[in-house]
Amino acid sequence: MLVGFISTYSVGDLPDEERAAYEWLKTSGMSHRFVRFEDLNGTTSKLDECNTVWWHTTERVQNWSIASSAEVIMTIQSYCERGGALFLTLLAAEYTHYLGIETIPPDxxxxxxxxxKTVMEGYPDLRGxxxxxNHSLFDGLQGGVYVWMPEKGEPYCEAVYSKKKNPDKGTxxxxxxxxxxxxxxxxxxxxxxxxxxxILSIGAHLYFNPKIQEFHHHRDLFLGNVFEELSHPPKKTSYCFFPKVSAQSETVHHMKPRKREIDTLEEKIGIVDSQPEGVKSSALTLTRENATDDFFDVTGERVFVMGEERKGVGEVWVPPIRLLRYLKWGVVQKGVIQWSDSGDVKFSSKPECVTRESNGDGWKIKETVLCRRKDPAAMVTLDYAGDGLTHLVIKAAINFRLMWPYPDDTVTVDRGKWNSKLQAFEFQDERRLFSSIVGSSEICYEKVLVWEQxxxxxxxQFSVLNDGESSNEFTTGMVFDLSGKKDISINLVIAGMEGSIKEVQQVYQSSISDPLNYLKESREYYDRFFASCVAIDSPDQEFNDGYRWALVGTDRHFLHTPGLGRGFVAGFSETVPGWGSARPGYAWYFGRDSVWTCFAVLAYGDFEKVRDQLKLFGDYQDISGKIFHELSLSGVVHHDSADSTPLYIVLMGEYLSTSGDVKFIHSQWHRLEKAMIFLRKTIKNDNGFIENSNVGHGWVEFGPLAGSYVEIYLASCWAEALRQFAFIARTLGNEDVSNICEVESKTIMENIDKEFWNAETQFYDAGICIDSNNKTEISILPAIPILFGHLPFEKSQSVAQKFINDDFSAPWGxxxxxxxxxxxxxSRYHTGTVWPLFTGWVSLAEYETHLPEAAFQHIIANYQDYQRRSLGWVDEALHGETGEPAGxxxxxxxxxxxxxxxxxxxxLGLKVNAIKNLVTMCxxxxxxxxxxxVSNIRIGQHTLNFKFKKTPSVEQYRFKWSGSKPLTLELQPPTLNEIDKVKLMVDGEKRDFYVKQFGNCTHLQIPLELKDEIVRVSLNYLV
Structure with a gap:
């Protein structure tokens, strides 16, 4: 490739920024030629051999008459028209207007x-x-790139279009x-x-002589893509912003006359009761006789529905777009309509669905909301029984809102029509990239479709409200005739995807043709799910149900986004105005959130989903080696936190030790090495700690705990990453690397104890600051090194005991x-709210320091949340004083x-090493x-079950192992401090034992070898 670098200056007189760009070109590996505008002389001879001609300038085009002369303009026009490529950067971007190519110049x-101003106060400004x-310009960069970290007062120029303007001829x-x-x-x-x-123009941010060279590797990869793109013939693309579309009125179907439709399905679908005999109802059910305004969600892997108990369905998302903004229904009796959210509603939540029951004068309607497990479709079933109703009326708003952080009008649903064969509305966006269908199993008596009303x-009848608040959306209405009917089921299906209308029709038809299968497949999924997870049965039924709901609640966050991958999103909540109109809570992939979630998923045995999550991390690893903090379901990646990368390594090690999946780990080794290289580059001091500086926030983003260059949380994540990297390297046969990392990990642990311990407060500080004044606030952050086992036991237990008092602990966490x-x-996020996450950390730290009573109370505080507000689910954050939702x-x-x-x-005190076929149980x-x-404890591909029983004089453990190879079990049960009163029996034979003391907690050390037979252990007490 030959690139002609064109300038109004001679090569010896280039200004600093232009010179830096030319020097970059000379070292890029591409062939280059320096060309002056004045050398063109009405001929393209200087340009003909060039694949691309590049003009990079920080000066206005209007200042250079030579560049805008008629001869030069004709020469460059001719060059482009015959197949040449022109690359215009910074202020050169306005040159398209001078060339007569673009009628609307950058404004x-x-x-x-x-x-x-930086978007986040206190953090570096990032621009790109x-x-x-996605576009090929950003191959290897996940659809976007940062190229500049500006400082206030730095020289700057731009020639771009504002929000108010778009190019007329350009894309x-x-x-x-x-x-x-x-x-x-x-x-x-x-x-x-x-x-x-x-002609490709980049009118801002692309500098070759900036003060801070933070993103030069990203810039260089991006520019490589640019020149590759410029070397190919031009082609039109739908993957652009602000496409030119036809008028909405050409595609809108307005109200139909009020008459019975003559359209019929080719084969009318029979009415199927949504709760027929043979489909067993879930035993795990929560019911509220009087529905509140609390939240609910129902999910499949490719769809999620959210709403409120009283109001019903509020949103339907098929990532990356929101298909439906609301759906509401009402019934007509004696000419008067009653909407479902205006009366009393009985609400129930089950793993597979939610139901809302409404009653009136002689009638009852049960609404069931559920999702397909694998397909991008949701269903709302309305089961009517009774007499006296004449019509059922349904209305919904359809708007293809692309998920955050894209602007509001990036995607617009601009085509809507009625498909009489399907008895459904069909919708597409202006690019014809996204499609959806909303329809019913019953013939529609009347229908209406209006735009932005x-x-x-x-x-x-329906009537149009011209002053409606609808914007960039269709409003649909459907009416069903109930006259003379005693019972009927109306099944509404909402289906959609990034794809053609034909593809959505296939999903829709498979769903509407067998609506009962929705419920069946969902219930069967949860049957299989519970059967594969660690199962726990105790005398406390509230505990048992709370644990099972937590399993469901965790798994519910696992989503599949075609084109991105599979993984756990952080949380669900309805979109609210203000902080981004397309943020359904935190319903996208997060780094730290997914890791802490996956630690639990590994523990309860769903290895496959954790493997998918690890693959997702690797697939979107930054070229620097950094792991993402956020990956929007619209495909936008942010690598702006310091903890995602060490936690990625920790999770990889935990996955290996729990699953024994060496093959997968080996396939990811290059990504692990890349992550480790990045982390080592962030070490700036002799203490060996990785730092937050220019990397992103660690844990606390705002408030008095923020601002340290190293948090105790982050330092501990680094120590654990080194320990797990050592384990992984040893398993893969890299002994030298393993030994180095093991020594480093121990050194970091010692340095955490040395540099964070505060002798005055007898507590570990939250962070180290650049001015050497530590963050001395008393916080729960030391729970992390405690639960990882990084700190001396005596200090750890002393610190953990302080978490028990009322200053930290409330009944809700x-x-x-x-x-x-x-x-x-x-009420503030990082300065006082209760997070169930923190409560879990503290509980783990308390078990690690043998404070089991406090630890169990904190478990109770977490699981009881599933009955308090949103039935079945645990909140993100709660008010520190009232316990009300605060997140x-x-x-x-x-x-x-x-x-x-x-x-x-x-x-249960379980620690698993599937590589060594070893389990420790304390x-x-x-x-x-x-x-x-307890059953289904997964160690690799096999399972361990155990039963525990006790009387005042005997404690019995019974173990059953499913593996073909013997399992080594280190059983460490707590016992009396008076050891002479304890007799140990294993399979009926007396055995000696070892004792280990943890503060006031005494434990036996009992090594066992489990084969295919049951092993029984008894502790007999002399009382």
Whole structure:
């Protein structure tokens, strides 16, 4: 490839920024030629051999008459029309207007100094570009790139289109990316097709002589893609911003006359009762006789539905878009309509569905909401029984809102029509990339479809509200005739995807043709799910149900997004105005959230989903080696936290030790090495700690606990990452690497104890600051190194005991910081709220330090949340003083996980090494329980079951192992401090034992070898 670098200057007189760009080109490996505008002389001879001609300038085009002369313009036009490519950067981006290619020039032209504000106060300013979904310009960069970290007062120029303007002839390929969001105030990358050639303009942020060279590797990969793109013939693309579309009125179907439809299905679907005999109802059911405004969700792998108990369905998402903004129904009796949210509603939640029951004068309707397990479709079934109703009326709003962080109008549903054969509405966006269908199993008596207007039912028919609040959406209405009917089931299906309308029709037809299968497949899924997970049965039924709901609540967050992958999203909540109109809670993939969730998923035995999550991390690893913090379901990646990368390594090690899947780990070794290289580059001091500086936040983003360059949380994550990396390396045969990392891990643990211990407070500080004044606030952050076992036992237990008091613990969980701290505020995210996550951390730390009573109380605090508000689910955050919801999400993955993990790894005390076929069990069964049955503990491909029973004089353990190879079990049960009163029996024979003391907690050390027969252990007490 030959690139002609064109300039108004001679090569010896180039300004600094242009010179830096030319020097970059000379070292890029591409052939290059320096060309002056004045050398063109009306001929393309200087350009003909060049694949691409590049003009990079920080000066206005209008200042250079030579560049805008008629001869030069004709020469460059001819070059492009015959197949040449022109690359215009910074202020050169306005040149398309001078060339006569573009009729509307960039309207945002600046030449001065950077005055922009960072998106997140206290963090570096990051600027770059992002495409619509993805574009080949960003291959290897996950659809977008940061190229500049500006400082205030740094020289700056731009020639871009603002929010108010779009190019007339060109296509917007990318808009500005700024830290965690996008801005269509800067439309940065524009493509023009000119005859057989093209012009690509990048009007901002692309510097070769910046003060901070943080993103030069990303910039270079991006520019490699740019020149590769410019070397190919031009082609049109649908993957662009702000496409030109036809008028809405051409595709809108307005109201039909009020008459019975003559359209019929070719084969009318029979009415199927949604609760027929033979389909067993779930035993795990929660019911509220009087529905509240609390949240509910129902999910499949490719669809999730959210709403409120009283109001019903609020949103239906098929990632990456929201198909439906609301769905409501009403019944007409004696000419008057009663909407379902206006009367009393009985609400029930089950793993497979939710139901809402409404009653009136002589009638009852049961609404069931459920999702397909694998397909992108949801169903709302309305079962009517009674007499006296004349019509059932349904209305819904359809808007293809692309998930955050894309701007509101990035995707617009612009085509809607009625398909009489399917008895359904069909919708597509302006690019014809997304499609959806909303229809019913019954013939529709009347229908209506309007654009950017609302509808209402009055005087026996639909009427249009011209002042409706609907924007960029269709409103649909359907009416069903109930006259003379005693019972009927109406099944509504909402299906959609990124794909053609024909593809959605296939999903829709398979769903509507067998609506009963929705319920059946969902129930069968949960039957299989429960059968494969660690099962626990205790004398406490509330505990048993709370644990099972937490299993469901955790698993519910596992989503499959075609084109991205499979993994756990962080949490669900309905979209609210204000903080981003397309943020359904935190319903996208997160780094740290997924890891802490997956620790629990590994513990209860769903290895396959954890493997999918690890693959997702690797697939979207930054070129630096960093693991993402956020991956929106719309495909936007943010690598802006310091803890995701070490936690990725920790999870990889935990996955290996629990599953024994060496083959998968070996396939990911190159990604692990890349992550480790990145982490080592963040070490700036002799203490060996990785740092937050220019990497992103560690744990605490705001408030008095924020601002340290190393948190105790992050330091501990690093120590554990080194330990797990050592384990992985040894398993793969890399002994030298393993030994180095093992030594480093121990050194980091010692340094944590040395540098964070505060002799004055007798507590570990939250963080180390650059000015050497530690963050001395008393917080729960030391729970992390305690639960990992990084700190001396005596200090750990002393610290953990302080979590028990009222300053930290409320009946609903643990606050992040003590109420005695002057910065404490019970409603603020990082300065006083109770997070079930923190409560789980503290519970694990308490079990690690043998404080089982407090640890179990914190488990109770977490699992009881599933009955308090959103039935079945655990909140993200609660007010530190009132216990009311205080977070973004009403249903959070790691909150659910922190019910499961402290039970399995804490209360049961299970530590698994599938590589060595070794299990350590240090149980702390609650004293008031006289029995406990645990089954399906997965160690590799095999399972361990055990039963526990006790009387005042005997404690019995019974173990059953399914593996063909013997399992080594290190049983460490607690016992009396008076050891002389204890007699150990194994399979009826007396055995000697060892004793280990943990503070006031005495444990036996009992090595066992389990084969295919049952092994019985008894502790007999002389009382």
């Amino acid at each position: 945002r032209i600046v030449c001065g100094f950077w005055e922009g 570009f992002h495409s619509f979904l 917007v390929l990318a808009i500005e990316r700024a830290r965690v969001g996008f801005s269509d105030e800067r439309k940065c990358i524009i493509n023009h097709i000119v005859g057989k050639g093209k 609302d509808i209402t039912w009055e005087d026996g 643990v606050r992040i910081m003590s109420r005695k701290n002057p910065g404490y505020h019970g 973004v999400c009403r249903h959070q993955a790691w909150s659910e996980a922190m019910v499961c993990l402290p039970i399995i790894r804490g209360m 149980p702390h069964v609650p004293k008031e329980w006289n029995r406990l049955d």
